[in-house]
Amino acid sequence: xxxxxxxxxxxxxxxxxxxxxxxxxxxxxxxxxxxxxxxxxxxxxxxxxxxxxxxxxxxxxxxxxxxxxxxxxxxxxxxxxxxxxxxxxxxxxxxxxxxxxxxxxxxxxxxxxxxxxxxxxxxxxxxxxxxxxxxxxxxxxxxxxxxxxxxxxxxxxxxxxxxxxxxxxxxxxxxxxxxxxxxxxxxxxxxxxxxxxxxxxxxxxxxxxxxxxxxxxxxxxxxxxxxxxxxxxxxxxxxxxxxxxxxxxxxxxxxxxxxxxxxxxxxxx
Numbered sequence: 001x002x003x004x005x006x007x008x009x010x011x012x013x014x015x016x017x018x019x020x021x022x023x024x025x026x027x028x029x030x031x032x033x034x035x036x037x038x039x040x041x042x043x044x045x046x047x048x049x050x051x052x053x054x055x056x057x058x059x060x061x062x063x064x065x066x067x068x069x070x071x072x073x074x075x076x077x078x079x080x081x082x083x084x085x086x087x088x089x090x091x092x093x094x095x096x097x098x099x100x101x102x103x104x105x106x107x108x109x110x111x112x113x114x115x116x117x118x119x120x121x122x123x124x125x126x127x128x129x130x131x132x133x134x135x136x137x138x139x140x141x142x143x144x145x146x147x148x149x150x151x152x153x154x155x156x157x158x159x160x161x162x163x164x165x166x167x168x169x170x171x172x173x174x175x176x177x178x179x180x181x182x183x184x185x186x187x188x189x190x191x192x193x194x195x196x197x198x199x200x201x202x203x204x205x206x207x208x209x210x211x212x213x214x215x216x217x218x219x220x221x222x223x224x225x226x227x228x229x230x231x232x233x234x235x236x237x238x239x240x241x242x243x244x245x246x247x248x249x250x251x252x253x254x255x256x257x258x259x260x261x262x263x264x265x266x267x268x269x
Contacts, residue, residue, distance in 0.1 A: 015041065015049060019059075020074065021134055029067040083216055090247040091210075095122040095221070098243065105129040105224040109145040109207065110217060112137065114165055116146035118199075119219070128203050128226045136199055141165045141180055142173070143198025144205045145222050151188035152209070152218040158184050192240070194233045202227045208240045211248060 018039050022030050032047050050068050053059040058077075059068045085091045091108070099106040099122035108120040117137040123129070140146035141162060150158045162177040162184070169175070187193045192208040207222030221240055225231045 015039070015046075016053070017135070019049065019053065020070070023070050029062070029065070029069045031065075031067050083210075083212065083219075085210065085244070085248050091221075091244070092120060092122075094243045094247050095120065098122070098223070098239070099124050102223065104229075105132065107132075107145075107222055107224065109149060109220045109222060111140065111146075111149045114140055114161060114168075116140050116143055116149055116198075124224070126226060129200055129224050132199055132224075138198045139165050139169070139173075141169070141175055142196075144193040144195030145207045145220050146198065147180065147184050147195070148187045148193040148207050148209060148220050149218050151184045151193075155181070155185060155188075192237045194237075197224055200224075204231075206231070206233050206236045206240070208237060208244065210244055 018041075019030075019035060022035060022038060027034075032043060032050060035041060035046050035050070036043050050059060050061075054061045054068070057071055058074045060071055061068055079087055095106045095108065103125040105124040105126070106122040107118045109116050110119045111117075115137040116139075118132065118134055121132065121134045123133075138146060140150045150161060153161070159177065159181045162180050166175055166177050183195075192206070194204065194206040197203040197205040203224050203226055205222045205224055207220045210219040210221060212218060221244060223236060223240070225236075
């Protein structure tokens with residue numbers, strides 16, 4: 001019975017997050033049926049959930065259109081406890097502008113247990129990543145972002161995690177822990193990584209670590225680019241580094257999007 005109750009609690013939490021993640025630049029409002037069709041949920045329980053979120057002050061309800069939209073309270077949940085580079089909104093704005101300018105998806109990655117998860121997603125215009133979004137996760141060993149996050153641990157700790165991941169991996173996903181440990185060591189020295197995206201096939205990822213204090217969990221910012229795309233990864237790393245530095249130093253007058261210059265030139269070339 002305890003397991004069943006815990007499972008039900010997990011389902012409820014998941015459905016709440018689904019509602020919040022529905023809203024974006026193209027979906028500023030939602031009806032009950034929008035949520036039902038997107039996530040294939042029962043209509044009656046979805047109506048009750050949205051009504052509860054209205055009572056809590058997290059959603060507005062338009063009586064005429066019977067649609068719902070987020071309130072400022074939803075936008076501020078958890079914001080105060082985030083690192084300044086996220087709290088002030090500059091990093092997310094940089095991600096959106098970079099994705100728009102380069103036409104490649106940009107993602108903010110974090111570490112949840114033994115997985116790398118997409119915490120924030122700025123979609124690009126290429127089709128290769130159209131099915132990805134916030135919440136997608138892969139084992140740390142499966143992507144360049146995961147290995148880069150793993151590089152924030154000591155060599156011994158990272159090695160133990162890789163052995164564990166390999167032991168738990170299905171037969172078709174086994175790997176050589178020693179080889180990946182060496183790659184993690186390289187990423188640790190560099191502070192950035194380029195390799196298989198892991199989340200989708202035939203796509204590579206170039207990512208760099210965000211600066212953090214000893215009390216903050218590691219985060220990485222990365223750009224997805226198809227294998228066939230002619231990308232100067234050195235220029236892309238420089239773009240990410242300059243953009244992150246400018247987001248972390250708001251007193252600088254130079255716009256963060258100017259950091260995209262080297263990468264845009266590399267793509268155009």
